[in-house]
Amino acid sequence: MDDSEIVLDIGKGLQKYLDKKIIEFSANLQLQEEKNTAVLFTSTYEGEGKTTLSLLLAIELAESGKKVIWLDCDFHKRRNAYKLNPARTEKKDDKFWGLIDYLNLSCEKEKIIYSVKNKNLNVIPVGSTRKGARELIGKPVFQELINQLRKEYDYIILDGSAAGVFLDSRIMASKCDGVIYVIEYNRVKKAFVKETMGEIRKYKGRILGAVLNKSRD
16 A cells, blocks of 8 residues: 555644653553563543553654554544544445454555555554444454454554443453553543552563653753
8 A cells, every 4th residue: 555644643743742752651551571562552531641651652663673564543532632644445335444344354555554754663553433343342353353463463453442431442351461441631530540550460561660640841
């Protein structure tokens, strides 16, 4: 597939802050361990910045020479923090193929992987439909996809839904090597963060670390 363009929907001032944040936590978290290949980003609520941070981390890793794929696994978001502008889309019946289409066995894996301008980065969008997503995540086909991608990429970065609201990210956490938990500064109560992290651990998810986002520092 021809190279596409992925555009983050953020302002220049916020971009500068996020670049600093990404460098900070990519250096501190345990991502360099070989066992941390598939990493899930989640949060307590929607809108805490996990999509933007996960994409920026994927770009940072790709620019460092690692082969990276980023998956949009948030089936509930009302507005994307990014835009994927394909140079040439693979369409059939007017569909823009993505993760859910593959899990529904509607298309082959090659149909859902998009190249972007950075040669080391690929993207899998959420797909043309989001119905039945939670049930599909629990099926073997999702784990099989992750296992296939492990053979092809150094890092698999997954943008999950808000674990404090939706169950599918907790299920997904058990199928990844680790979870990065994004917390918006001065928005979420500490007790609810601890409770949600506890729920992730109940599903055998492994917390790699937490990122405090939108803080004044």
